[in-house]
Amino acid sequence: MADKTDFKKTLASYRAPRGRFEIVDVPALTYLMVDGRGDPNTSPTFEEAVQALYPVAYGLKMTSKRELGRDYVVPPLEALWWADDMAAFTTARDKSRWSWTLLLMVPDWIGADLFAAAVRRAAAKDGRSxxxxxxxxxxxxxxxxxxxxxxxxxEDETPVLARMHEEFIPAHGLRMTGRHHEIYLSDFRRTEPARLRTILRQPVVDAA
Known part of the structure; x- marks a missing residue:
């Protein structure tokens, strides 16, 4: 039986140090994406987005294993976060003003045709999504x-992000670009808050 690829082990961008910041080069990756806006704790569209992504992601995994002979672990859920005024995200934490894109990475050996087929199969199984x-x-x-x-x-991310944005990034001659990115190594629906493991990521470019 072919080995099962675990991208948390094979991609360096899925690993990060605790207690310090690291500069990494993240390769271009393909994702399933769903957009939304509002407080993820109260907005029904957030949970609906999560519920829509996983049937498609697992359908792609099973197709890859069955038809392509390549099995893999479905990567962790990720999200891009932003607000028109980023203070609403990093300081005031006004979640009602947040916009987001939920992401699930898919391997580069899977094409858009398999994605379209996976969406059709998921809809046929559960048209309520x-x-x-x-x-x-x-x-x-x-x-x-x-x-x-x-x-x-x-809720405890704010001081970490403040150090990243206001200290580490400018001190290394960089400036922020793109959107704040989080990778949820823990299932936040089943893990107590104190034990959550989350990679916090910020794309950067040279300040000059």
Whole structure:
């Protein structure tokens, strides 16, 4: 039986140090994506987006294993976060003003034709999923990024992000570009907040 690829082990961008910031080069990766806006704790569209992504992701995994002979672990859920005024994200934490894109990475050996077929199969099995038609297939090229591993509640991210944005990034002659990126190594639906493991990532470019 072929080995099962685990991208958390094979891609360096899925690993980050705890307690310090690291500059990494993230390769262009293809994702299933769903957009939304509002507080992820109260907005029904957030949970609907999560529920739509996983049937498609696991359908692709099974197709890859059965038809292509390549098995893999479905990568962790990820999200891009932003606000028109980023203070609403990093300081005030006004979640009602947040915009987001949920992401699930798919291997580069899977093509858009298999994605379309996976969406059709998921719809046939559960036509109630409100966001299936909103899932898109897109490549994200972040390039150079600063990231760290945060262990603890999402509410405790603010001082970590402040150090990343206001101290580490400018001190290394960099400036922020792109959107704040989080990778959820823990299932936040089943893990107590103090034990959550989240990679916090910020794309950067030279300040000059």
């Amino acid at each position: 409100a966001r299936l038609d909103d899932i898109r297939w897109e490549t994200l090229a972040e390039g150079r990024c600063v990231q760290t591993l945060h262990i603890g509640s999402f």
